[in-house]
Amino acid sequence: MNSTLIEVTERIRERSAKLRGDYLARIAQLNNRQRGFERMGCANVAHAVAALPSNDKLRIVAEKGPHLGIVTAYNDMLSAHQPYEGYPAQIRAEAHRLGATVQVAGGVPAMCDGVTQGLPGMELSLFSRDTIAMSTAIALTHDVFDAALLLGICDKIVPGLLIGALHFGHLPCVFVPAGPMSSGISNSEKAKVRELYAQGKVGRDELLASESAAYHGAGTCTFYGTANSNQMLLEAMGLHVPGSAFVHPHDDLRGALTREAVATALNISGRVPGHAAKPIGQLVDERCIVNAMAALLATGGSTNHLIHWVAVARSAGILINWTDFSDLSAVVPLLARVYPNGSADVNQFQAAGGPGFVIRELLDAGLMHEDVVSVAGDSLRPYAFVPRAVGQGGEVRREPLAAESGDDGVVRTAAAPFSATGGLKLLAGNLGRAVIKVSAVPEDRHTIEAPCRVFTTQEAMLAAFKNGELERDVVVVVRFQGPHANGMPELHKLTPPLAVVQGKGFKVALVTDGRMSGASGKVPAAIHVSPEALAGGPLARLRDGDVVRVCALTGALSALVDDAEWAAREVAKLDPAEADVNAHGLGRELFAGMRRNVLSAEEGAVTWL
């Protein structure tokens, strides 16, 4: 095992000992209770089963058979979640075939970040994560289930479902994915048309045609953003049935994988003789979290996980921070190049070896813990296999992965990686702590030092670009975008104009207390700057023209201003009219409490503590 992996795991274990111990004690207490239907009053039971067909009632009340709950994030707005519409019926049929019963415990909301990107709705996106966690709790608090099936894929939905489920850590859970969209035009072609549009060289019709050729059907978008990073991490945590992440929604294998998820949920429910219960709160331990971190780094995954997985770990009584990510990044090699970290999409990643190839390489290199509990067994090794076909009996037939990559330009071995490190760097200096992902940034842009232009809104920055004010070496600062200010939106719409400035040969970087999308990447961006400007963070001391240094090599994030002058500066404030814009309209009023209570990005932007 790699010594840094061991050291980081141990320091996480030590730091979390008290919190994790209390968490596990609560799980044990909940596990010592009678089953839900036996424990509740008759009225509670009657209400719970009232609408079930009589043979289900018989199985539950008389035969005391195993009972599964579904928490579903189905809606028609996310192309990735649209396939879930028919899942409850599929799951119910398989559960009946296996002698069990199922109920949809509840639905959770799901926002498509692609629909809200650059619009006011994006200011609810981060908070939708904890709203989903609370909705998961509302579903599971019916408390009659022996295990749960969690249907969610996209950006804030998997973290929200996982945070919610971990607050029912006594319950065995299996995530059930639905798979990616087939490939449309390449992400690079899509990005090129966006840059042409940003320069006024193509019109809206051409841009719409290009976007529609990229996003053209059901399934997850094919870039390696937050949604597909979620899928990779769930495989690495052993919370999917092995290899289920990137099989298409309408592939025969998809139905077999969903049926296998039902059987797996029953097997880990503790209600099948010879199969021990696997409560999610025990399965997700320090090693499981470190395995997820390693998988994120090895694949150049979404920077959003530097926020979400801190909150996920916290939900299991485990404390992780950006230094843990940064230290692991120094030893975990980059094994995959999937857009924005390369030109391939997630379908090409799957064809080249996919999550199983990356997991096999990290296990063999001692960069993942193998002896962990997973829903598929007491090891992560089953996740180094890939589903290939459906057998005669409808079962999933898996094969071991080839030793060599199916495409050396997309996924590589640990012996010959794309780079020796994971491309994620912690930055610190007189502007605060931040993170930068350089796996998608050209080598000659890893250090940027230039005069800054300071904005408080995306719109102001886009207007300055349109007026030609950014045609120079420039560090673009967009502040007052933190969780307290306006819900820490993704500023992904700034990528095309900044890429145009970079493409003209200028040295450009973005510095913000906001977030970027997992699909962002080619422009160096110091993001999640903490403490945020609205909380009096140092970004609020910056003025137009200050020289700012962003260096992914040394980890520096600094304003090159005389110390005495810097200390004496007034902290800029949002004027009330500006602050008011983010507080009202399109439901933002309902999230004022979350804006007030939210913790910093490095603390996972947790809103429930």
Ligand SMILES: O=C(O)C(=O)C[C@H](O)[C@H](O)COP(=O)(O)O
């Ligand atoms: O994966 C993530 O982190 C995302 O949030 C992706 C966002 O949904 C983008 O908005 C969708 O990509 P674009 O079509 O480039 O806007």
Ligand code: SF4
């Ligand atoms: S990957 Fe992002 S843009 Fe695509 S459906 Fe999911 S949330 Fe929407």
